[in-house]
Amino acid sequence: MTVRACARAPARPRSRAPVRACARAPALPRSRARVRTGAGAISGGIAQKITAQKGTAQKGTAQEAMTSAQKGTVHGRAARARPSRPRAPLPPTLNLMTSPLVAVVMGSDSDWPTMQAATEALAEFGIACEVEVLSAHRTPDAMIAFGRAAAGRGIRVIIAGAGGAAHLPGMIASVTTLPVIGVPVPLKHLDGMDSLLSIVQMPAGIPVATVSIGGARNAGILAARIIGSTDAPVAARLTAFAAELEQAVAAKNAVLKAAIQQP
Numbered sequence: 001m002t003v004r005a006c007a008r009a010p011a012r013p014r015s016r017a018p019v020r021a022c023a024r025a026p027a028l029p030r031s032r033a034r035v036r037t038g039a040g041a042i043s044g045g046i047a048q049k050i051t052a053q054k055g056t057a058q059k060g061t062a063q064e065a066m067t068s069a070q071k072g073t074v075h076g077r078a079a080r081a082r083p084s085r086p087r088a089p090l091p092p093t094l095n096l097m098t099s100p101l102v103a104v105v106m107g108s109d110s111d112w113p114t115m116q117a118a119t120e121a122l123a124e125f126g127i128a129c130e131v132e133v134l135s136a137h138r139t140p141d142a143m144i145a146f147g148r149a150a151a152g153r154g155i156r157v158i159i160a161g162a163g164g165a166a167h168l169p170g171m172i173a174s175v176t177t178l179p180v181i182g183v184p185v186p187l188k189h190l191d192g193m194d195s196l197l198s199i200v201q202m203p204a205g206i207p208v209a210t211v212s213i214g215g216a217r218n219a220g221i222l223a224a225r226i227i228g229s230t231d232a233p234v235a236a237r238l239t240a241f242a243a244e245l246e247q248a249v250a251a252k253n254a255v256l257k258a259a260i261q262q263p
């Protein structure tokens with residue numbers, strides 16, 4: 001399924017930057033979300049495309065706006081006859097929202113409670129993502145097809161999470177030149193150490209940037225940093241986010257000192 005913009009984590013520190021659209025799975029579809037089936041999935045499996053728009057923030061996606069402009073319409077209405085003016089280019093963040101730049105994939109839907117945090121982090125930085133269940137062991141052909149096609153579809157970063165014998169991130173990394181971020185998903189046994197070692201111990205030449213066990217939020221933030229290295233608005237959001245973290249630590253420091261009554 002494709003998540004045009006991803007859910008926010010309400011309890012976590014957030015960037016001040018507005019999230020243009022929100023969707024949350026598996027609670028989706030929400031009232032404002034449009035859900036279509038049978039489209040978008042490279043594997044042809046889940047094939048759910050989810051587009052969510054945050055009510056008043058903007059009417060219509062940037063892509064719709066561009067299509068309307070090309071057709072001489074504005075939000076579906078015929079444009080009034082007037083001399084055409086050159087249109088200002090769409091802000092990069094709007095373009096980010098029209099097609100996913102990050103793929104968040106996982107070995108099973110049982111990984112979603114862990115992996116959801118990656119999509120939430122991406123949403124905080126206004127980066128559209130797609131979500132796909134792909135298994136290195138149960139759907140190897142679909143996994144390889146996905147990995148080979150990802151870069152050509154405009155994906156810039158792949159976040160891959162898996163648990164146990166967690167071969168998904170490494171196998172995807174073997175068939176793409178995109179950066180792959182691995183998320184070790186903790187399962188019932190071994191506390192995720194099996195997942196961590198399966199993902200992090202990659203052979204030389206095929207790197208997977210492995211985050212901590214269950215560290216999907218950091219995977220999302222790392223993906224934002226990769227996107228932000230060439231996208232000024234995302235970089236600005238990351239800078240604001242870092243400042244918020246700094247302020248949060250300062251506030252905690254003040255509260256703690258007051259509580260223990262240091263001189």
Ligand code: RP5
Nearest residue numbers: 107108110111162163164185
């Ligand atoms: C892995 O097997 C998945 O990534 C998941 O973490 C684990 C268990 O999968 P299910 O049995 O819950 O589908 O491939």
